[in-house]
Amino acid sequence: MTQNVTFDDLKTVTDYEEEHFTEATRIPMWDPEVDDVLVCRQVRQETHDVKTFLFSAREPRVFRFYPGQHMTFELPVEGMIMRSYTISASAARPYRVEITVKRVPGGPGSNWLLDNMLPGKEVNVTGPAGEFTTDATQEEKLLFISAGSGITPMMSMTRTACDLAEPTDLHFIHAARTPADIIFRHELELLAAQNPAFKLSFTCSTTSGYNSWSGFEGRLSLQMLSLMSPDFKDRKILCCGPARFMEGVQNMLQESGFDMANYHEESFDFGAETAGTFEDQIAAPEISDQTYRVTFTKTGHVVECGPGMTILSAAREAGILPMASCQRGICGTCKSQLVSGETDMQHGGGIRKREIDQGKILICCTTPMSDIEVDL
Structure with missing residues (x-):
């Protein structure tokens, strides 16, 4: 018995394909409501205490995310814990996602990844999600300021803009303990050499023993910022790093008379181990007088x-x-x-x-x- 296929049937199939598949490859999109397993494909050592983990889906999937967003990982530590890590990969390379993780003393999630995650291992995830993002290909002057592993959302934004060959006017400042602790240093230097509109600056707390160091030394200051990005007051600033670092950047910008409406920061550390702490709450709106x-x-x-x-x-x-x-x-x-x-x-x-x-x-x-x- 044959079944007649009507034009409406074909149209329904076509509409589904257009919604769920890319035009060029017809590979299904990653659907956060359905897809929840990533497979580790590669592990890269970035610095002595930082690794990048490259993941893809079990079957080919196209990931759609904004640079700066994160994914939440379910890790088999102490039964099961949830940890969120920023995607450090370019959003213009949609067949994989990468996270870059720094070892944290006493941090069960990050340390488990660095000690146990290997190519071929699977992990359950949710996302992508998050609001800390910008489009570095737009006609606006940007300044990224990061420290430590806070470089990851900035790296995703920078990689995306450079992959699209359109960083229009981007300054990137990164602070680290030593030159050896600068995550993605060589890649960033290469991107800066290839993109005239991309200006890169590093500062390190100490450079003792690094005779060839040509960058800045010491804590980021207003004087140093003015040398790195003379027109910083005219730029939209995105900042990510340890809480004290971001607080210092805020104070420095306020002292300079910078319009803080153009300042944006990642408001919490996705890798933080926060059990046992009492952060200030963002209260929900009152919905009732009932207790x-x-x-x-x-x-x-x-x-x-x-x-x-x-x-x-x-x-x-x-x-x-x-x-x-x-x-x-x-x-x-x-x-x-x-x-x-x-x-x-x-x-x-x-x-x-x-x-x-x-x-x-x-x-x-x-x-x-x-x-x-x-x-x-």
Whole structure:
């Protein structure tokens, strides 16, 4: 028995293909709602304590992400932990993603990757997601300032712009402990040599023993910044690095009279190990005057949760210190199981629809709408 295929049937197939496949290759797009496994294809040693991990999907997939976005990895440490790492690869090379990870003393996630991730190993992920991004091919003057592993989002933006052969007016300043600690140093120097509109500057805390060093030495200062980027006040500035470094950059720019409306920074360290800390919360909007009871089933703690209070805040008031990082529903680190009750979750992309359907919540951006039980 044959089946007649109508024009409408063909049109439906064509519409699906146009939505889910690239025009040139017909390779399916990576779908964060469905695809969740990456395979490590290569590991590169960048510095003595930094490695880059190159991943692709099990089957060919095209990754669509904005330079500066991140992915969240489920790592088999202490049962299972969630860690988010910025994609350091160019968004113009869509068949792979890369993360660049620095060893952190006492950091279980980063150290597990550096000690255990090898080509052929698989890892579950969510994303890409994140809001820290810009388009370096646009007609605007940009200044990237980074320190340590904070270079990764800037590297993705720079690689993307150079792959598209269109960095229009980009200055890049990076601070490191020593010349040997500069991640991507040789690649950045090559990109600067190939792209006249790309100006690169390095400064190192110490250069003792590096006789051929021709860059700056010492902590980034206003005088140094003026030499590296004389027209920095006319630029849009993106900054990423340790919290104290970014605080220092902010203070320096404010002292100079820079318009801080043109300053943007990565607001948290994706690799941070934050259990046991009490960061300031971004409170959810008040949705009710009602106080609800929150029961944490693993510990047996019961607390009252007031209007606008997130479950993460309630947990910390109870003395429970769950892993959390972004506190904006982006990274997925605080993902937990809702056992019972109604909640309101205002997330930023750190959780899949199917996980929500399974009762998962991000406790950093979820407020109770009734008495609830959470598997914590």
